[in-house]
Amino acid sequence: MTQASFPDPQLLAVRILKGERAAVASGLNLLDNALPQARVCAAQLLAALSSGQWLTSGHVIGVTGPPGAGKSSLLSSLIREWRQAGKKVAVLAVDPSSRPESGGGALLGDRIRIKTSTADEGLFIRSLASRNQLGGVATEVWPMSWLLLSCFDIVVVETVGVGQTEIDVAEISDTVCYVAQPASGDTIQYLKSGIMEIPDVFAVNKSDLGGAAQKTAAEIGRSGSRPDRQEGWHYPVCLVSATHHTGIPALIDHLAQHRHFLDSAGLLEQLRFKHQSGWVMRLLKEEFGSFGMQLAGGRSSINERLNSHRLNPFGEYEKTRHQILSRFSPADSSELFIKKEETL
Numbered sequence: 001m002t003q004a005s006f007p008d009p010q011l012l013a014v015r016i017l018k019g020e021r022a023a024v025a026s027g028l029n030l031l032d033n034a035l036p037q038a039r040v041c042a043a044q045l046l047a048a049l050s051s052g053q054w055l056t057s058g059h060v061i062g063v064t065g066p067p068g069a070g071k072s073s074l075l076s077s078l079i080r081e082w083r084q085a086g087k088k089v090a091v092l093a094v095d096p097s098s099r100p101e102s103g104g105g106a107l108l109g110d111r112i113r114i115k116t117s118t119a120d121e122g123l124f125i126r127s128l129a130s131r132n133q134l135g136g137v138a139t140e141v142w143p144m145s146w147l148l149l150s151c152f153d154i155v156v157v158e159t160v161g162v163g164q165t166e167i168d169v170a171e172i173s174d175t176v177c178y179v180a181q182p183a184s185g186d187t188i189q190y191l192k193s194g195i196m197e198i199p200d201v202f203a204v205n206k207s208d209l210g211g212a213a214q215k216t217a218a219e220i221g222r223s224g225s226r227p228d229r230q231e232g233w234h235y236p237v238c239l240v241s242a243t244h245h246t247g248i249p250a251l252i253d254h255l256a257q258h259r260h261f262l263d264s265a266g267l268l269e270q271l272r273f274k275h276q277s278g279w280v281m282r283l284l285k286e287e288f289g290s291f292g293m294q295l296a297g298g299r300s301s302i303n304e305r306l307n308s309h310r311l312n313p314f315g316e317y318e319k320t321r322h323q324i325l326s327r328f329s330p331a332d333s334s335e336l337f338i339k340k341e342e343t344l
């Protein structure tokens with residue numbers, strides 16, 4: 001691929017901010033491209049998008065839970081409701097179980113297309129299922145969710161719950177919604193595992209199946225103390241049925257209330273900053289390892305710099321990258337050697 005095949009980041013940012021679908025799609029492709037030139041271009045694009053009120057705008061919702069619990073079906077109901085209320089919605093579906101070749105049924109996009117107009121400009125769905133990814137959601141998906149936040153009111157990340165993914169999705173979402181399967185061993189395991197600490201809102205789906213859903217909801221409600229949780233938040237457990245479309249407005253209400261709670265408690269900006277700095281740290285660590293991080297002054301120094309440039313984490317990422325690369329250059333090798341000696 002040549003340099004000329006990358007879009008101009010400034011022009012692309014303008015088009016994305018206007019909500020042009022083609023521009024949003026090509027922005028996501030750029031973020032998904034691992035070529036070094038694309039990475040530079042992507043950082044410029046994200047920096048150009050950073051000037052808005054991104055630390056407090058929109059709502060990033062992580063939807064997680066065991067395969068088959070009804071996450072995609074529920075999302076389809078939620079989307080219908082949000083669209084009727086005039087909210088613009090984007091979905092990143094990171095669910096390997098919904099890959100067509102795995103026989104996991106229709107992709108979310110196909111489901112939605114049945115129920116909504118294909119020409120709906122206020123709805124954008126990108127399936128990331130084909131990458132066969134079970135974990136590691138946060139590094140790749142965070143910048144994508146962030147790009148979508150610049151032009152949609154609600155950004156949903158759907159992940160299949162397999163332990164680590166709940167933690168990952170919590171690292172990129174304002175609100176984590178766990179979709180429980182009634183009377184399932186998965187939910188019981190989940191209750192025992194401590195991962196229960198992570199969701200902010202619980203949705204027990206398939207309430208149309210009767211008593212089992214009520215029982216599961218009661219079990220979740222009773223599920224012990226939650227020491228690390230946000231003080232003042234009541235952790236609602238909602239009974240819903242995606243197929244019968246019941247309980248959906250109440251669930252929507254609880255999700256919105258959680259966002260409102262974060263905002264009014266001054267936690268939203270804090271949380272998003274934590275997500276952005278976490279992403280930069282993971283990326284730098286993946287690229288350069290602990291020694292590279294040391295060359296950039298160490299974790300706390302990088303974090304301090306990120307903190308003072310909250311509106312431009314991508315610019316800071318690029319700067320830190322260059323700083324590390326220049327330390328690796330031959331001209332600097334003697335100094336590098338001395339530094340290395342000092343840290344021993």
Ligand SMILES: Nc1nc2c(ncn2[C@@H]2O[C@H](COP(=O)(O)OP(=O)(O)O)[C@@H](O)[C@H]2O)c(=O)[nH]1
Pocket residue numbers: 065066067068069070071072073074097105205206207208209240241242243244
């Ligand atoms: N009875 C009932 N079945 C449901 C409901 N929601 C989803 N399902 C079914 O559960 C299965 C898995 O749904 P899906 O949305 O693909 O689950 P996901 O793997 O969590 O995304 C499908 O056969 C759905 O038709 C519900 O509210 N009630």
Ligand SMILES: [Mg+2]
Pocket residue numbers: 071072073095098
């Ligand atoms: Mg699904």
